[in-house]
Amino acid sequence: MENVKVLIIVVVAFSVSSVGSLGLEDLKTCDFRAVYNFGDSNSDTGGGSAAFWIAGLPPGETFFGRPVGRASDGRLVIDFIAEHLGLPYLSPYLDSIGTSFRHGANFAIGGSTIRPQNESMTLNGVSPFSLDVQIVQFGNFKVRTRYFYDQGNAGHRRNLPRPRDFSKALYVFDIGQNDIAAGLRKKNDTDFHASVPDIVDQLARAIQNVYEHGSRTFWIHNTGPIGCLPVSLHYRDIRREELDDHGCLRAQNAYSMEFNRLLKDRVLKLRTELKHAALTYVDIYAAKYELIANANNQGKS
Ligand SMILES: *[C@@H]1O[C@H](CO)[C@@H](O)[C@H](O)[C@H]1NC(C)=O
Numbered sequence: 429m430e431n432v433k434v435l436i437i438v439v440v441a442f443s444v445s446s447v448g449s450l451g452l453e454d455l456k457t458c459d460f461r462a463v464y465n466f467g468d469s470n471s472d473t474g475g476g477s478a479a480f481w482i483a484g485l486p487p488g489e490t491f492f493g494r495p496v497g498r499a500s501d502g503r504l505v506i507d508f509i510a511e512h513l514g515l516p517y518l519s520p521y522l523d524s525i526g527t528s529f530r531h532g533a534n535f536a537i538g539g540s541t542i543r544p545q546n547e548s549m550t551l552n553g554v555s556p557f558s559l560d561v562q563i564v565q566f567g568n569f570k571v572r573t574r575y576f577y578d579q580g581n582a583g584h585r586r587n588l589p590r591p592r593d594f595s596k597a598l599y600v601f602d603i604g605q606n607d608i609a610a611g612l613r614k615k616n617d618t619d620f621h622a623s624v625p626d627i628v629d630q631l632a633r634a635i636q637n638v639y640e641h642g643s644r645t646f647w648i649h650n651t652g653p654i655g656c657l658p659v660s661l662h663y664r665d666i667r668r669e670e671l672d673d674h675g676c677l678r679a680q681n682a683y684s685m686e687f688n689r690l691l692k693d694r695v696l697k698l699r700t701e702l703k704h705a706a707l708t709y710v711d712i713y714a715a716k717y718e719l720i721a722n723a724n725n726q727g728k729s
């Protein structure tokens with residue numbers, strides 16, 4: 429739990445410096461009325477469970493005291509973002525049981541990729557809710573919210589966002605890790621390098637699409653060090669020389685860094701293209717790698 433707290437502090441620090449440098453007149457405070465999130469298991473607050481499996485313990489046991497469909501026992505970064513903004517935890521778009529969307533919705537589903545994959549949930553755990561699908565869902569959500577808000581009774585309205593709040597919401601993207609995992613499965617460096625510009629481009633197009641819906645503030649996470657994940661390290665024999673000083677697979681982390689390099693360039697370019705947007709590129713890789721490198725000082729027991 430302590431680790432996650434440290435992470436959020438690092439993340440907030442990045443945000444202040446990046447937003448500060450934009451100098452946008454209309455972005456004086458972080459007074460967001462809602463959060464809309466797009467992503468994979470890193471920020472799935474129960475969408476995957478709503479679609480595919482019945483949430484069970486132990487995840488959720490320690491913090492929530494019940495199964496909440498997260499791939500984590502505690503809170504996710506998106507949960508800390510909601511807390512920090514004084515908003516409730518985000519409801520998954522696909523979850524209709526006792527759900528309020530007053531302060532936003534979460535479209536993230538574990539296993540999701542930016543690009544639609546020619547794979548499947550049963551074959552490799554790849555979610556069919558790739559980013560393009562999540563953007564369609566957001567479009568439906570926005571249109572129907574307007575309709576039901578205008579037509580609905582007070583009870584309906586209470587659980588829907590105010591239509592005018594869409595442009596005042598924070599739009600968070602945390603996706604790409606599973607595109608890299610898909611590339612790694614194919615074991616072809618040439619193909620992977622050739623695919624990265626297209627992966628980044630499809631993420632940029634999703635951001636542009638949401639911008640055209642009137643969204644203005646974007647918070648874009650880069651991808652973490654995939655070569656440090658237990659799942660990367662557990663299932664095959666690894667030679668000592670493949671590992672870096674902190675026990676992570678060097679070659680796999682190079683894939684993440686390549687994606688991040690191109691993503692950062694693309695976000696800088698988007699800042700010139702989307703004139704009325706504030707775009708923050710968040711270095712999640714650095715934050716997570718720092719935690720792993722200093723695990724002993726960060727409460728690892
Ligand atoms: C999936 O297959 C289609 C058709 O062959 C191709 O255009 C697309 O690029 C493939 N997607 C990926 C992620 O490889």
Ligand SMILES: *[C@@H]1O[C@H](CO)[C@@H](O)[C@H](O)[C@H]1NC(C)=O
Nearest residue numbers: 614615616617618619620622
């Ligand atoms: C990797 O992909 C490239 C281009 O698609 C192909 O020419 C090459 O033969 C592949 N390499 C391997 C080891 O499969």
